[in-house]
Amino acid sequence: MQGQNNTNKSMEKNNSLKKETIKRVISAFIVAPFVVFCFVSYPSLVGLVATIVMISSGEFFFVTLKKHDPWLSIIYTALVTTYPVLYGIAFRSNPMELLAVVFMVGAIFALSRVKNKEIITEVYFAYSVALIYISFLLSFFIPLYDKHGAAIALLTLTLSWSYDSFAYAFGMTMGKHKFGSYYSPNKSWEGFYGGVFGTFVYILIYQFVANSVFKSHMHIDLLLALILAFVTGIFDTFGDIFESSIKRHYGVKHMGNLMPGHGGMLDRIDGLLFMTPVVYTVLNLFY
Amino acid sequence: MQGQNNTNKSMEKNNSLKKETIKRVISAFIVAPFVVFCFVSYPSLVGLVATIVMISSGEFFFVTLKKHDPWLSIIYTALVTTYPVLYGIAFRSNPMELLAVVFMVGAIFALSRVKNKEIITEVYFAYSVALIYISFLLSFFIPLYDKHGAAIALLTLTLSWSYDSFAYAFGMTMGKHKFGSYYSPNKSWEGFYGGVFGTFVYILIYQFVANSVFKSHMHIDLLLALILAFVTGIFDTFGDIFESSIKRHYGVKHMGNLMPGHGGMLDRIDGLLFMTPVVYTVLNLFY
Numbered sequence: 023m024q025g026q027n028n029t030n031k032s033m034e035k036n037n038s039l040k041k042e043t044i045k046r047v048i049s050a051f052i053v054a055p056f057v058v059f060c061f062v063s064y065p066s067l068v069g070l071v072a073t074i075v076m077i078s079s080g081e082f083f084f085v086t087l088k089k090h091d092p093w094l095s096i097i098y099t100a101l102v103t104t105y106p107v108l109y110g111i112a113f114r115s116n117p118m119e120l121l122a123v124v125f126m127v128g129a130i131f132a133l134s135r136v137k138n139k140e141i142i143t144e145v146y147f148a149y150s151v152a153l154i155y156i157s158f159l160l161s162f163f164i165p166l167y168d169k170h171g172a173a174i175a176l177l178t179l180t181l182s183w184s185y186d187s188f189a190y191a192f193g194m195t196m197g198k199h200k201f202g203s204y205y206s207p208n209k210s211w212e213g214f215y216g217g218v219f220g221t222f223v224y225i226l227i228y229q230f231v232a233n234s235v236f237k238s239h240m241h242i243d244l245l246l247a248l249i250l251a252f253v254t255g256i257f258d259t260f261g262d263i264f265e266s267s268i269k270r271h272y273g274v275k276h277m278g279n280l281m282p283g284h285g286g287m288l289d290r291i292d293g294l295l296f297m298t299p300v301v302y303t304v305l306n307l308f309y
Numbered sequence: 310m311q312g313q314n315n316t317n318k319s320m321e322k323n324n325s326l327k328k329e330t331i332k333r334v335i336s337a338f339i340v341a342p343f344v345v346f347c348f349v350s351y352p353s354l355v356g357l358v359a360t361i362v363m364i365s366s367g368e369f370f371f372v373t374l375k376k377h378d379p380w381l382s383i384i385y386t387a388l389v390t391t392y393p394v395l396y397g398i399a400f401r402s403n404p405m406e407l408l409a410v411v412f413m414v415g416a417i418f419a420l421s422r423v424k425n426k427e428i429i430t431e432v433y434f435a436y437s438v439a440l441i442y443i444s445f446l447l448s449f450f451i452p453l454y455d456k457h458g459a460a461i462a463l464l465t466l467t468l469s470w471s472y473d474s475f476a477y478a479f480g481m482t483m484g485k486h487k488f489g490s491y492y493s494p495n496k497s498w499e500g501f502y503g504g505v506f507g508t509f510v511y512i513l514i515y516q517f518v519a520n521s522v523f524k525s526h527m528h529i530d531l532l533l534a535l536i537l538a539f540v541t542g543i544f545d546t547f548g549d550i551f552e553s554s555i556k557r558h559y560g561v562k563h564m565g566n567l568m569p570g571h572g573g574m575l576d577r578i579d580g581l582l583f584m585t586p587v588v589y590t591v592l593n594l595f596y
Binding site for chain 1: 325375403404406408409410412413416417419420424426427429430431432434438440441443445446449452463474478490491492544546551554555557560583587589590593
C-alpha cells in the first residue's frame with residue numbers, strides 16, 4: 023500500500039514534470055522567432071536589449087523593493103533602461119560616463135525619496151545590482167553586434183539557449199553528481215558536461231548553416247568552439263546561481279511569470295547576463 | 310546661573326570646534342603635498358588612485374561587512390583595487406570588460422564563501438556599491454589625466470578641496486537656511502553658495518598661477534569656470550550625503566580614523582567621487 027502510494031506519487035510527479043517541459047518548449051518556440059528577428063538590424067537589436075532590460079529589471083525591482091513605494095520600482099526600471107537606450111543611440115564611444123551618471127541619478131533619487139536609514143541600503147543594493155547585473159552586462163550585446171555583426175551576436179544569444187537546453191536534458195536524465203551549490207542544489211556535473219558538449223556541437227552546426235545557407239563568413243575553429251562552449255557553461259551556471267541566491271533571499275521561486283514553464287524574463291536570461299561579456303572578451307582576443 | 314551655565318557650555322563647544330578645525334587644517338597640510346606630488350606622472354597618478362581606492366574601500370568593507378568573516382573584507386578590498394590598477398596599466402582602451410569581470414568575480418566569490426541566504430544581499434550591496442561608488446567613479450582620474458593632462462587633473466582634485474573648505478567656512482559662520490536633508494541635516498544654502506563662489510574664484514587663481522608660474526596652457530573662460538564651480542557644489546554635496554546615508558544605516562560617525570579631524574579616507578573623498586566623472590564629462594564637452 024505504502025509502496026503503491028509512492029509509485030503513484032512518483033508517476034504524478036513525472037507527469038507534472040512532463041507537462042512543465044512541454045509548456046517550456048512550446049512557449050520557447052513561440053517567443054524565439056520574435057527575438058531572433060530583432061537581430062536583423064542594429065536599431066532593432068538595441069530595442070530588443072532595452073526591452074529585455076526593462077522587463078527583467080521591472081521584475082527584479084518588484085521582488086526586491088516589494089515593501090517600498092511602487093514609484094521607486096517604476097522610476098528605477100525606467101532609469102536602468104535608459105542605459106542601453108542611450109548607449110545604443112548616442113553614447114557608443116563613451117558608455118563609461120553614461121554608466122556613472124545613471125548610477126548617480128539613481129542614488130540621488132533614493133536619497134530624495136527614501137527617508138529611512140534602516141532600509142536605504144536595501145534600496146542601494148537593488149539599484150546597483152540591477153544596474154550592473156542586468157543593464158550593464160546585457161548591454162554588451164551592443165558592442166558585440168557593432169564589432170562582430172549579427173551572426174556572431176545571434177550565436178552568443180543562442181549559445182545560452184543551447185547550453186540551458188542540453189544541461190537541462192542531460193541533468194534531468196543522467197544527473198547524479200551534484201555540484202553541492204548551496205543556492206542551486208539541483209545542478210549536476212552531468213548536466214554541466216552535457217551542456218558544454220551539446221553547445222560545442224551546436225556551434226559547429228550553427229557555423230555550417232550560417233556559412234552555407236546564409237553566406238556568412240564565420241571562421242570559428244575547433245579550439246575556439248571548445249573555449250566558447252566551456253566559457254558558456256561556466257558563466258551561464260554562475261549567472262544562474264547568482265540570481266538564485268537573490269531569489270532565495272526574497273523567498274520567491276521565480277522573479278516573474280511571463281513565460282509559462284520558464285518563470286519570468288530574468289529567470290530566462292540570468293545565465294546569459296554573466297556569459298555575454300566573457301564571450302565578447304574571448305571573441306575580441308581570439309576571433 | 311542657568312544663563313551662565315549655557316554660556317559656559319557654548320564656550321566649551323566653541324573651543325572644541327576650534328581645536329577640531331585646527332586639527333583638520335594641520336593634518337590636511339601634512340597630507341596634501343604627498344597627494345599633489347603624485348600628479349607628476351601618469352604611473353604615480355595610477356598608484357595614487359589605487360592607494361586611495363584600497364584604503365577607502367577597506368574602511369567601507371570593515372564597516373559594512375563587520376559582522377562577516379574578515380577574509381571577505383580583505384579579498385573584496387583587493388578585488389576592488391584591481392580595477393584602477395589594471396585599468397591604468399593594461400586596459401586603458403577597454404575598461405568596460407574589466408569592470409564586468411571584476412564584478413562577476415566578486416559575485417562568484419560571495420557565492421562560494423557566504424552560504425547564508427539571509428545575509429547574501431548585504432554582501433552584494435557592499436561589494437557592488439564599493440565597486441561603483443569608490444573604484445569605478447574615482448578611476449575617472451585615469452582618463453582625465455590621460456586626456457587633459459596633469460594641470461587639469463590636479464585642478465579637479467583641488468576643486469573638491471576648495472569647495473569643501475569654503476562650504477565649511479561659510480556654513481559654520483553664516484549657515485542659517487538648511488537644505489532639510491534627512492541624512493545630512495547640517496548642510497545649509499549659505500554653505501553651498503559660499504562654496505560655489507569660493508570655488509569659482511579658486512579656479513581663476515589656479516589658472517593664473519598655472520599659466521604664469523608653471524607655463525601651463527589652460528584656457529578656462531568665465532562661463533566654464535562658473536559651470537565647473539556649480540557642478541562641483543552640486544555633485545560634491547550629493548556624494549557627501551550618499552556616504553552619510555550609508556554611515557547612518559551602520560550607526561557610525563566616520564568610516565575610519567586615518568586623518569585627525571577628517572575621519573577616514575572615504576569621509577575625505579566622498580564628494581570627490583560623485584564630482585569627478587561629471588567634471589570629466591563637462592570638460593570633454595566644453596574644454
